[in-house]
Amino acid sequence: MALLELSDVTVHYGRIRALSSVSLSVAEGEVVTLIGANGAGKTTTMRAISGILPLSSGRILFDGRDISRLRADLRVVRGICQAPEGRGVFPGMTVRENLEMGCYTRKDRKNVAADFERVFALFPRLAERRDQAGGTLSGGEQQMVAIGRALMARPRLLLLDEPSMGLAPRFIQQIFHIITEINEQGTTVLLVEQNARQALSRAHRAHVLETGSIVRSGTGAELLADPSVKEAYLGVA
Protein backbone atom coordinates (compact mmCIF):
# COMPACT_ATOMS: atom_id res chain seq x y z
CA MET A 1 0.00 0.00 0.00
CA ALA A 2 1.19 3.48 -0.83
CA LEU A 3 2.23 5.75 2.03
CA LEU A 4 0.88 8.79 0.19
CA GLU A 5 -1.76 8.74 -2.46
CA LEU A 6 -3.24 11.68 -4.33
CA SER A 7 -6.28 10.93 -6.46
CA ASP A 8 -7.73 13.47 -8.88
CA VAL A 9 -6.50 16.39 -6.80
CA THR A 10 -7.63 19.76 -8.12
CA VAL A 11 -6.58 23.04 -6.51
CA HIS A 12 -7.59 26.61 -7.32
CA TYR A 13 -5.99 29.92 -6.47
CA GLY A 14 -9.10 32.07 -6.51
CA ARG A 15 -10.58 31.34 -9.92
CA ILE A 16 -7.37 30.10 -11.45
CA ARG A 17 -6.96 26.35 -11.56
CA ALA A 18 -3.44 25.50 -10.47
CA LEU A 19 -3.75 21.70 -10.38
CA SER A 20 -6.16 19.59 -12.40
CA SER A 21 -6.84 16.00 -11.45
CA VAL A 22 -3.37 15.14 -10.28
CA SER A 23 -2.95 11.54 -9.18
CA LEU A 24 0.25 10.13 -7.85
CA SER A 25 1.49 7.84 -5.15
CA VAL A 26 4.58 7.44 -3.03
CA ALA A 27 5.40 4.06 -1.52
CA GLU A 28 7.18 3.61 1.80
CA GLY A 29 10.95 3.89 1.35
CA GLU A 30 10.83 5.53 -2.07
CA VAL A 31 12.23 8.75 -3.44
CA VAL A 32 9.68 10.18 -5.85
CA THR A 33 10.34 13.38 -7.71
CA LEU A 34 8.15 15.91 -9.45
CA ILE A 35 9.80 17.92 -12.18
CA GLY A 36 8.41 20.69 -14.31
CA ALA A 37 8.81 24.29 -15.37
CA ASN A 38 8.04 27.33 -13.25
CA GLY A 39 4.32 27.59 -12.61
CA ALA A 40 3.66 23.97 -13.56
CA GLY A 41 2.12 23.32 -10.12
CA LYS A 42 4.96 21.61 -8.27
CA THR A 43 4.87 23.84 -5.21
CA THR A 44 1.07 23.88 -5.29
CA THR A 45 1.12 20.08 -5.06
CA MET A 46 3.43 20.24 -2.04
CA ARG A 47 1.29 22.87 -0.33
CA ALA A 48 -1.83 20.83 -0.94
CA ILE A 49 -0.21 17.75 0.59
CA SER A 50 0.86 19.77 3.64
CA GLY A 51 -2.59 21.29 3.96
CA ILE A 52 -1.64 24.92 3.36
CA LEU A 53 -3.93 25.01 0.33
CA PRO A 54 -7.44 23.50 0.33
CA LEU A 55 -8.47 21.00 -2.32
CA SER A 56 -11.24 21.92 -4.74
CA SER A 57 -11.83 18.24 -5.41
CA GLY A 58 -10.09 14.90 -5.18
CA ARG A 59 -8.55 13.40 -2.09
CA ILE A 60 -5.28 12.69 -0.35
CA LEU A 61 -4.66 9.48 1.56
CA PHE A 62 -1.79 9.15 3.98
CA ASP A 63 -1.07 5.72 5.39
CA GLY A 64 -4.49 4.63 4.14
CA ARG A 65 -6.40 7.40 5.91
CA ASP A 66 -8.09 10.34 4.22
CA ILE A 67 -6.32 13.56 5.23
CA SER A 68 -7.93 15.80 2.59
CA ARG A 69 -9.64 17.96 5.20
CA LEU A 70 -7.20 17.51 8.08
CA ARG A 71 -5.74 20.71 9.53
CA ALA A 72 -2.20 21.41 8.34
CA ASP A 73 -0.62 21.29 11.81
CA LEU A 74 -2.19 17.88 12.48
CA ARG A 75 -0.70 16.48 9.27
CA VAL A 76 2.70 17.09 10.84
CA VAL A 77 1.60 14.99 13.81
CA ARG A 78 0.63 12.21 11.38
CA GLY A 79 4.17 12.25 9.96
CA ILE A 80 4.34 14.65 7.01
CA CYS A 81 6.93 17.39 7.25
CA GLN A 82 8.06 19.82 4.60
CA ALA A 83 11.17 21.84 3.88
CA PRO A 84 9.37 24.56 1.93
CA GLU A 85 10.38 26.43 -1.16
CA GLY A 86 12.46 29.44 -0.17
CA ARG A 87 13.56 27.49 2.93
CA GLY A 88 11.36 29.32 5.45
CA VAL A 89 14.14 29.58 8.01
CA PHE A 90 12.96 31.60 11.02
CA PRO A 91 15.33 34.56 10.75
CA GLY A 92 15.20 35.59 14.40
CA MET A 93 15.82 32.13 15.79
CA THR A 94 19.17 30.47 16.19
CA VAL A 95 20.01 27.34 14.21
CA ARG A 96 19.28 25.30 17.30
CA GLU A 97 15.90 26.97 17.84
CA ASN A 98 15.03 26.49 14.18
CA LEU A 99 15.77 22.80 14.51
CA GLU A 100 13.72 22.71 17.72
CA MET A 101 10.75 23.97 15.70
CA GLY A 102 10.94 20.70 13.78
CA CYS A 103 10.03 18.79 16.93
CA TYR A 104 7.27 21.20 17.93
CA THR A 105 4.62 18.49 17.81
CA ARG A 106 6.73 15.63 19.12
CA LYS A 107 5.82 13.93 22.36
CA ASP A 108 8.97 11.77 22.69
CA ARG A 109 11.22 14.51 24.06
CA LYS A 110 13.85 12.07 25.25
CA ASN A 111 14.82 11.09 21.70
CA VAL A 112 15.30 14.68 20.59
CA ALA A 113 18.94 14.83 21.68
CA ALA A 114 19.75 11.84 19.47
CA ASP A 115 18.02 13.54 16.53
CA PHE A 116 20.06 16.69 17.05
CA GLU A 117 23.14 14.48 16.79
CA ARG A 118 21.82 12.89 13.63
CA VAL A 119 21.16 16.25 11.98
CA PHE A 120 24.52 17.62 13.09
CA ALA A 121 26.18 14.49 11.68
CA LEU A 122 24.45 15.03 8.33
CA PHE A 123 25.25 18.75 8.37
CA PRO A 124 28.43 19.37 10.39
CA ARG A 125 28.23 22.99 9.29
CA LEU A 126 25.09 23.47 11.35
CA ALA A 127 26.80 22.17 14.46
CA GLU A 128 29.40 24.92 14.08
CA ARG A 129 26.69 27.56 13.67
CA ARG A 130 24.18 26.29 16.19
CA ASP A 131 23.93 29.59 18.08
CA GLN A 132 23.87 31.82 15.01
CA ALA A 133 20.62 33.52 13.95
CA GLY A 134 18.91 31.90 10.96
CA GLY A 135 18.70 35.22 9.12
CA THR A 136 22.49 35.57 9.03
CA LEU A 137 23.18 32.20 7.34
CA SER A 138 24.12 31.72 3.70
CA GLY A 139 21.59 30.25 1.31
CA GLY A 140 23.18 26.80 1.44
CA GLU A 141 23.28 26.82 5.22
CA GLN A 142 19.64 27.91 5.34
CA GLN A 143 18.75 24.98 3.10
CA MET A 144 20.55 22.67 5.52
CA VAL A 145 18.51 24.18 8.36
CA ALA A 146 15.29 23.68 6.41
CA ILE A 147 16.03 20.02 5.68
CA GLY A 148 17.45 19.35 9.13
CA ARG A 149 14.44 20.99 10.75
CA ALA A 150 12.04 18.81 8.78
CA LEU A 151 14.06 15.73 9.82
CA MET A 152 13.72 16.74 13.47
CA ALA A 153 10.01 15.98 13.11
CA ARG A 154 11.01 12.36 12.41
CA PRO A 155 8.64 12.41 9.45
CA ARG A 156 7.45 9.28 7.73
CA LEU A 157 7.25 11.38 4.58
CA LEU A 158 9.71 14.19 3.93
CA LEU A 159 8.59 16.80 1.41
CA LEU A 160 11.44 18.75 -0.16
CA ASP A 161 10.46 21.72 -2.31
CA GLU A 162 13.30 22.92 -4.55
CA PRO A 163 16.15 22.17 -2.15
CA SER A 164 18.75 23.16 -4.75
CA MET A 165 17.24 26.51 -5.69
CA GLY A 166 19.68 29.40 -5.59
CA LEU A 167 22.58 27.33 -4.32
CA ALA A 168 26.19 27.24 -5.49
CA PRO A 169 27.01 24.10 -7.51
CA ARG A 170 29.12 22.50 -4.77
CA PHE A 171 26.20 22.88 -2.33
CA ILE A 172 23.79 21.37 -4.85
CA GLN A 173 25.91 18.20 -5.07
CA GLN A 174 26.07 18.01 -1.31
CA ILE A 175 22.33 18.50 -0.80
CA PHE A 176 21.45 15.77 -3.31
CA HIS A 177 23.96 13.46 -1.73
CA ILE A 178 22.34 14.03 1.65
CA ILE A 179 18.86 13.43 0.25
CA THR A 180 19.99 9.97 -0.84
CA GLU A 181 21.54 9.40 2.56
CA ILE A 182 18.35 10.41 4.37
CA ASN A 183 16.37 8.04 2.18
CA GLU A 184 18.79 5.19 2.85
CA GLN A 185 18.28 5.82 6.57
CA GLY A 186 14.62 4.94 6.00
CA THR A 187 12.74 8.17 5.29
CA THR A 188 10.37 8.33 2.33
CA VAL A 189 10.99 11.42 0.20
CA LEU A 190 8.87 13.40 -2.21
CA LEU A 191 11.17 15.81 -4.01
CA VAL A 192 10.23 18.78 -6.17
CA GLU A 193 13.05 20.03 -8.38
CA GLN A 194 13.94 22.22 -11.30
CA ASN A 195 17.33 20.55 -11.40
CA ALA A 196 15.81 17.65 -13.33
CA ARG A 197 18.95 15.68 -14.11
CA GLN A 198 20.04 15.39 -10.49
CA ALA A 199 16.52 14.71 -9.26
CA LEU A 200 15.78 12.02 -11.83
CA SER A 201 19.07 10.24 -11.30
CA ARG A 202 18.33 9.89 -7.59
CA ALA A 203 14.61 9.12 -7.75
CA HIS A 204 13.00 5.71 -7.84
CA ARG A 205 10.05 7.13 -9.69
CA ALA A 206 9.22 10.49 -11.22
CA HIS A 207 6.40 12.55 -12.66
CA VAL A 208 6.51 15.48 -15.05
CA LEU A 209 4.06 18.30 -14.34
CA GLU A 210 2.94 20.69 -17.05
CA THR A 211 0.40 23.45 -16.42
CA GLY A 212 -1.15 21.64 -13.50
CA SER A 213 -1.34 18.13 -14.92
CA ILE A 214 0.94 15.13 -14.87
CA VAL A 215 1.99 14.51 -18.46
CA ARG A 216 4.57 11.77 -17.98
CA SER A 217 5.44 9.22 -15.33
CA GLY A 218 8.02 6.53 -15.01
CA THR A 219 11.14 5.44 -13.18
CA GLY A 220 13.85 8.04 -12.83
CA ALA A 221 15.97 6.21 -15.40
CA GLU A 222 13.10 5.98 -17.89
CA LEU A 223 12.43 9.69 -17.77
CA LEU A 224 16.13 10.49 -18.02
CA ALA A 225 16.13 8.59 -21.30
CA ASP A 226 12.83 10.03 -22.57
CA PRO A 227 13.49 12.26 -25.62
CA SER A 228 10.81 14.82 -24.80
CA VAL A 229 12.00 15.10 -21.19
CA LYS A 230 15.56 15.44 -22.43
CA GLU A 231 14.57 18.24 -24.73
CA ALA A 232 12.37 20.15 -22.33
CA TYR A 233 14.10 19.66 -18.96
CA LEU A 234 17.61 18.38 -19.44
CA GLY A 235 18.79 20.93 -21.97
CA VAL A 236 19.64 18.31 -24.59
CA ALA A 237 18.51 19.05 -28.14
Place this chain on the structure above:
Amino acid sequence: MVHQLATAVAQGDGGWIDFNVPLLVDRFWSNTVDGLAYGSVYALVALGYTLVYGVLRLINFAHSEVFVVGAFAAYFTLEGLGFRPGPTPQLSTLSIVANLLLAGAVAMIASGLVAVVLERVAYRPLRRRNAPSLVFLITAIGASFVVQQLFFVTRGANPERAIRILRPRPLFEVFGAKVTNIQIIVLVAAVALWVVADGFVNRTRLGRGIRAVAQDPTTATLMGVNRERVIMLTFLVGGVLAGAAALFYLMQIPQGVVYNGGFLLGIKAFTAAVLGGVGNLRGALLGGLLLGVAENYGQSLLGGAWRDVVAFALLITILMFRPTGILGESLGRARV
Protein backbone atom coordinates in the same frame (compact mmCIF):
# COMPACT_ATOMS: atom_id res chain seq x y z
CA MET B 1 1.35 75.47 39.07
CA VAL B 2 3.04 78.21 41.05
CA HIS B 3 5.77 80.04 39.23
CA GLN B 4 7.66 81.48 42.13
CA LEU B 5 10.93 80.35 40.67
CA ALA B 6 12.59 82.22 37.89
CA THR B 7 11.14 81.23 34.57
CA ALA B 8 12.67 81.38 31.17
CA VAL B 9 10.22 82.64 28.61
CA ALA B 10 10.39 80.96 25.23
CA GLN B 11 8.86 83.55 23.01
CA GLY B 12 9.75 86.85 24.56
CA ASP B 13 7.38 88.69 26.86
CA GLY B 14 3.91 87.26 27.08
CA GLY B 15 4.97 84.03 25.37
CA TRP B 16 2.66 81.09 25.79
CA ILE B 17 5.25 78.50 26.70
CA ASP B 18 7.15 79.03 29.92
CA PHE B 19 10.19 76.84 30.39
CA ASN B 20 10.41 76.34 34.11
CA VAL B 21 13.93 74.97 34.18
CA PRO B 22 14.51 75.45 37.92
CA LEU B 23 11.39 73.44 38.75
CA LEU B 24 12.57 70.62 36.49
CA VAL B 25 15.96 70.64 38.20
CA ASP B 26 14.32 70.80 41.59
CA ARG B 27 11.99 67.88 40.92
CA PHE B 28 14.28 65.89 38.65
CA TRP B 29 14.73 62.90 40.94
CA SER B 30 11.20 62.76 42.27
CA ASN B 31 9.93 63.02 38.70
CA THR B 32 12.21 60.17 37.75
CA VAL B 33 11.05 57.93 40.57
CA ASP B 34 7.36 58.68 39.99
CA GLY B 35 7.82 58.31 36.25
CA LEU B 36 9.43 54.89 36.51
CA ALA B 37 6.67 53.61 38.79
CA TYR B 38 3.89 54.98 36.59
CA GLY B 39 5.74 54.05 33.41
CA SER B 40 5.81 50.41 34.44
CA VAL B 41 2.02 50.45 34.00
CA TYR B 42 2.54 51.67 30.43
CA ALA B 43 5.20 49.02 29.92
CA LEU B 44 2.96 46.11 30.94
CA VAL B 45 0.09 47.33 28.77
CA ALA B 46 2.53 47.99 25.92
CA LEU B 47 3.59 44.33 26.04
CA GLY B 48 0.04 43.36 25.04
CA TYR B 49 0.09 45.65 22.00
CA THR B 50 3.51 44.42 21.01
CA LEU B 51 2.80 40.69 21.35
CA VAL B 52 -0.40 40.88 19.32
CA TYR B 53 1.27 43.08 16.71
CA GLY B 54 4.05 40.51 16.44
CA VAL B 55 1.80 37.60 15.51
CA LEU B 56 -0.96 39.42 13.62
CA ARG B 57 0.61 42.67 12.35
CA LEU B 58 -2.43 44.28 13.91
CA ILE B 59 -2.73 46.97 16.54
CA ASN B 60 -5.38 45.72 18.92
CA PHE B 61 -7.07 49.00 19.77
CA ALA B 62 -9.48 47.19 22.07
CA HIS B 63 -6.55 46.43 24.38
CA SER B 64 -7.25 49.61 26.37
CA GLU B 65 -10.62 48.16 27.35
CA VAL B 66 -9.00 44.90 28.36
CA PHE B 67 -7.05 47.05 30.81
CA VAL B 68 -10.19 48.79 32.12
CA VAL B 69 -11.87 45.43 32.68
CA GLY B 70 -8.89 44.50 34.85
CA ALA B 71 -9.18 47.73 36.81
CA PHE B 72 -12.88 47.19 37.50
CA ALA B 73 -12.23 43.55 38.36
CA ALA B 74 -9.61 44.55 40.92
CA TYR B 75 -11.94 47.22 42.30
CA PHE B 76 -14.91 44.86 42.65
CA THR B 77 -12.71 42.22 44.22
CA LEU B 78 -11.56 44.60 46.93
CA GLU B 79 -15.16 45.69 47.41
CA GLY B 80 -16.22 42.06 47.60
CA LEU B 81 -13.57 41.44 50.24
CA GLY B 82 -15.31 44.06 52.38
CA PHE B 83 -13.12 47.09 51.73
CA ARG B 84 -14.77 50.45 51.15
CA PRO B 85 -13.66 53.84 49.83
CA GLY B 86 -12.44 56.23 52.46
CA PRO B 87 -9.62 56.10 54.95
CA THR B 88 -7.09 53.31 54.47
CA PRO B 89 -7.68 50.62 57.11
CA GLN B 90 -4.95 49.35 59.42
CA LEU B 91 -4.07 45.88 58.19
CA SER B 92 -1.31 43.40 58.88
CA THR B 93 1.33 43.03 56.18
CA LEU B 94 0.14 39.51 55.49
CA SER B 95 -3.43 40.66 55.00
CA ILE B 96 -2.34 43.47 52.65
CA VAL B 97 -0.24 41.10 50.56
CA ALA B 98 -2.97 38.46 50.42
CA ASN B 99 -5.66 40.94 49.43
CA LEU B 100 -3.50 42.61 46.79
CA LEU B 101 -2.53 39.24 45.33
CA LEU B 102 -6.16 38.20 45.23
CA ALA B 103 -7.27 41.45 43.56
CA GLY B 104 -4.37 41.17 41.10
CA ALA B 105 -5.15 37.54 40.28
CA VAL B 106 -8.82 38.31 39.61
CA ALA B 107 -7.85 41.30 37.46
CA MET B 108 -5.39 39.20 35.46
CA ILE B 109 -7.89 36.41 34.89
CA ALA B 110 -10.67 38.85 33.95
CA SER B 111 -8.48 40.80 31.52
CA GLY B 112 -7.04 37.62 30.03
CA LEU B 113 -10.49 36.15 29.43
CA VAL B 114 -11.88 39.36 27.96
CA ALA B 115 -8.89 39.61 25.61
CA VAL B 116 -9.48 36.05 24.39
CA VAL B 117 -13.22 36.66 23.97
CA LEU B 118 -12.58 39.91 22.06
CA GLU B 119 -10.22 38.06 19.75
CA ARG B 120 -12.78 35.39 19.12
CA VAL B 121 -15.71 37.75 18.56
CA ALA B 122 -14.09 40.72 16.84
CA TYR B 123 -11.09 39.30 14.97
CA ARG B 124 -11.31 35.60 14.30
CA PRO B 125 -14.41 35.72 12.07
CA LEU B 126 -12.72 38.42 9.98
CA ARG B 127 -9.50 36.46 9.72
CA ARG B 128 -11.45 33.44 8.47
CA ARG B 129 -12.80 35.59 5.65
CA ASN B 130 -9.44 37.22 4.86
CA ALA B 131 -10.75 40.71 5.60
CA PRO B 132 -8.47 43.66 4.78
CA SER B 133 -6.56 45.05 7.73
CA LEU B 134 -8.59 48.27 7.87
CA VAL B 135 -11.65 46.24 8.82
CA PHE B 136 -9.88 44.90 11.90
CA LEU B 137 -9.18 48.44 12.98
CA ILE B 138 -12.87 49.34 12.79
CA THR B 139 -14.04 46.26 14.69
CA ALA B 140 -11.37 46.94 17.32
CA ILE B 141 -12.72 50.45 17.84
CA GLY B 142 -16.28 49.11 17.82
CA ALA B 143 -15.51 46.43 20.39
CA SER B 144 -13.73 49.06 22.44
CA PHE B 145 -16.83 51.25 22.53
CA VAL B 146 -19.09 48.35 23.46
CA VAL B 147 -17.00 47.45 26.51
CA GLN B 148 -16.61 51.10 27.49
CA GLN B 149 -20.32 51.80 27.26
CA LEU B 150 -21.15 48.71 29.29
CA PHE B 151 -19.24 50.28 32.17
CA PHE B 152 -20.75 53.69 31.46
CA VAL B 153 -24.29 52.33 31.62
CA THR B 154 -23.71 50.27 34.74
CA ARG B 155 -21.30 52.51 36.68
CA GLY B 156 -21.96 56.01 35.31
CA ALA B 157 -19.65 58.77 34.22
CA ASN B 158 -17.99 59.54 37.54
CA PRO B 159 -14.84 57.79 38.67
CA GLU B 160 -15.27 55.24 41.45
CA ARG B 161 -14.02 56.45 44.79
CA ALA B 162 -10.66 54.82 45.32
CA ILE B 163 -10.44 51.82 47.65
CA ARG B 164 -7.05 51.66 49.32
CA ILE B 165 -5.63 48.95 51.48
CA LEU B 166 -1.99 49.99 51.41
CA ARG B 167 -0.90 53.35 52.79
CA PRO B 168 1.92 54.98 50.82
CA ARG B 169 4.96 55.25 53.07
CA PRO B 170 8.40 56.52 52.09
CA LEU B 171 10.97 53.75 52.33
CA PHE B 172 14.17 55.54 51.38
CA GLU B 173 15.43 58.49 49.39
CA VAL B 174 17.25 58.73 46.07
CA PHE B 175 19.05 62.08 45.74
CA GLY B 176 16.46 63.58 48.03
CA ALA B 177 13.50 62.04 46.21
CA LYS B 178 11.25 59.89 48.38
CA VAL B 179 10.61 56.38 47.14
CA THR B 180 7.42 54.88 48.54
CA ASN B 181 6.57 51.29 49.34
CA ILE B 182 3.91 51.35 46.62
CA GLN B 183 6.40 52.50 43.99
CA ILE B 184 8.84 49.76 44.91
CA ILE B 185 6.14 47.09 44.85
CA VAL B 186 4.88 48.26 41.47
CA LEU B 187 8.32 48.55 39.89
CA VAL B 188 9.61 45.23 41.19
CA ALA B 189 6.40 43.39 40.29
CA ALA B 190 6.25 44.94 36.82
CA VAL B 191 9.86 44.08 36.01
CA ALA B 192 9.35 40.57 37.41
CA LEU B 193 6.30 40.10 35.18
CA TRP B 194 8.27 41.37 32.20
CA VAL B 195 11.05 38.86 32.95
CA VAL B 196 8.48 36.05 33.11
CA ALA B 197 6.86 37.17 29.84
CA ASP B 198 10.24 37.49 28.13
CA GLY B 199 11.32 34.06 29.38
CA PHE B 200 8.04 32.57 28.25
CA VAL B 201 8.39 33.95 24.73
CA ASN B 202 12.09 33.20 24.36
CA ARG B 203 12.63 30.00 26.27
CA THR B 204 9.53 27.84 26.17
CA ARG B 205 8.07 25.67 23.46
CA LEU B 206 4.83 27.68 23.30
CA GLY B 207 6.85 30.89 23.21
CA ARG B 208 8.80 29.51 20.26
CA GLY B 209 5.44 28.90 18.62
CA ILE B 210 4.56 32.57 19.12
CA ARG B 211 7.87 33.67 17.64
CA ALA B 212 7.54 31.24 14.75
CA VAL B 213 4.11 32.61 13.82
CA ALA B 214 5.48 36.16 14.14
CA GLN B 215 8.44 35.43 11.87
CA ASP B 216 6.88 33.18 9.23
CA PRO B 217 3.27 32.04 9.75
CA THR B 218 3.20 29.60 6.82
CA THR B 219 6.37 27.78 7.79
CA ALA B 220 5.19 27.75 11.41
CA THR B 221 2.10 25.84 10.23
CA LEU B 222 4.31 23.45 8.25
CA MET B 223 6.15 22.68 11.50
CA GLY B 224 2.87 21.76 13.18
CA VAL B 225 2.15 25.03 14.96
CA ASN B 226 -1.57 25.67 15.33
CA ARG B 227 -1.72 29.33 14.40
CA GLU B 228 -5.16 29.93 15.86
CA ARG B 229 -4.07 28.54 19.19
CA VAL B 230 -0.95 30.71 19.17
CA ILE B 231 -3.06 33.79 18.46
CA MET B 232 -5.38 32.95 21.34
CA LEU B 233 -2.41 32.38 23.64
CA THR B 234 -0.93 35.73 22.64
CA PHE B 235 -4.13 37.59 23.45
CA LEU B 236 -4.33 35.72 26.75
CA VAL B 237 -0.77 36.66 27.77
CA GLY B 238 -1.29 40.29 26.73
CA GLY B 239 -4.57 40.42 28.65
CA VAL B 240 -3.11 38.91 31.81
CA LEU B 241 -0.31 41.50 31.78
CA ALA B 242 -2.85 44.30 31.27
CA GLY B 243 -4.80 42.99 34.27
CA ALA B 244 -1.72 43.19 36.45
CA ALA B 245 -1.03 46.67 35.11
CA ALA B 246 -4.56 47.68 36.07
CA LEU B 247 -3.95 46.86 39.72
CA PHE B 248 -0.66 48.81 39.71
CA TYR B 249 -2.51 51.71 38.10
CA LEU B 250 -5.19 51.74 40.79
CA MET B 251 -2.51 51.73 43.50
CA GLN B 252 -1.04 54.94 42.09
CA ILE B 253 -3.81 57.16 40.78
CA PRO B 254 -5.60 59.57 43.14
CA GLN B 255 -9.15 58.60 42.14
CA GLY B 256 -10.64 55.22 41.27
CA VAL B 257 -11.31 53.65 37.89
CA VAL B 258 -13.71 55.27 35.41
CA TYR B 259 -15.42 53.81 32.35
CA ASN B 260 -13.21 55.64 29.83
CA GLY B 261 -10.04 55.44 31.90
CA GLY B 262 -8.46 53.09 29.40
CA PHE B 263 -8.55 55.52 26.51
CA LEU B 264 -5.66 57.83 27.31
CA LEU B 265 -3.72 55.12 29.10
CA GLY B 266 -4.17 52.78 26.15
CA ILE B 267 -2.92 55.39 23.71
CA LYS B 268 0.05 56.15 25.95
CA ALA B 269 0.90 52.46 26.24
CA PHE B 270 0.59 52.13 22.49
CA THR B 271 2.92 55.13 22.24
CA ALA B 272 5.32 53.38 24.59
CA ALA B 273 5.26 50.26 22.40
CA VAL B 274 5.98 52.27 19.25
CA LEU B 275 8.60 54.32 21.06
CA GLY B 276 10.55 51.24 22.11
CA GLY B 277 9.95 49.44 18.81
CA VAL B 278 6.62 47.69 18.29
CA GLY B 279 6.88 43.93 18.23
CA ASN B 280 9.84 44.11 20.60
CA LEU B 281 9.44 42.96 24.21
CA ARG B 282 12.43 44.88 25.50
CA GLY B 283 11.21 47.90 23.58
CA ALA B 284 7.88 47.78 25.40
CA LEU B 285 9.61 47.90 28.77
CA LEU B 286 12.03 50.62 27.74
CA GLY B 287 9.35 52.67 25.97
CA GLY B 288 6.98 52.45 28.94
CA LEU B 289 9.52 53.56 31.53
CA LEU B 290 10.90 56.26 29.24
CA LEU B 291 7.46 57.66 28.52
CA GLY B 292 6.51 57.68 32.19
CA VAL B 293 9.64 59.62 33.09
CA ALA B 294 9.52 61.97 30.07
CA GLU B 295 5.99 63.13 30.66
CA ASN B 296 6.86 63.96 34.27
CA TYR B 297 9.83 66.02 33.15
CA GLY B 298 7.60 67.74 30.61
CA GLN B 299 5.02 68.48 33.25
CA SER B 300 7.61 70.16 35.48
CA LEU B 301 9.25 72.01 32.64
CA LEU B 302 6.16 73.24 30.81
CA GLY B 303 3.27 72.90 33.24
CA GLY B 304 0.66 70.25 33.94
CA ALA B 305 -1.41 70.99 30.87
CA TRP B 306 1.51 69.96 28.67
CA ARG B 307 1.94 66.50 30.12
CA ASP B 308 0.21 64.59 27.32
CA VAL B 309 1.61 66.89 24.65
CA VAL B 310 5.11 66.01 25.76
CA ALA B 311 4.35 62.29 25.55
CA PHE B 312 3.21 62.51 21.96
CA ALA B 313 5.79 65.08 20.89
CA LEU B 314 8.43 62.66 22.14
CA LEU B 315 6.88 59.89 20.06
CA ILE B 316 6.82 61.99 16.90
CA THR B 317 10.38 63.22 17.41
CA ILE B 318 11.80 59.73 17.92
CA LEU B 319 9.89 58.32 14.98
CA MET B 320 11.22 61.05 12.70
CA PHE B 321 14.76 59.88 13.38
CA ARG B 322 14.09 56.20 14.03
CA PRO B 323 10.84 55.08 12.40
CA THR B 324 11.20 51.57 13.87
CA GLY B 325 11.41 52.89 17.43
CA ILE B 326 14.41 52.92 19.73
CA LEU B 327 15.15 49.20 19.70
CA GLY B 328 13.51 48.36 16.37
CA GLU B 329 10.89 45.81 15.53
CA SER B 330 12.22 42.48 16.60
CA LEU B 331 9.65 39.85 17.51
CA GLY B 332 9.40 39.36 13.77
CA ARG B 333 13.08 39.48 12.95
CA ALA B 334 15.99 39.35 15.32
CA ARG B 335 15.96 37.74 18.73
CA VAL B 336 13.49 39.40 21.05
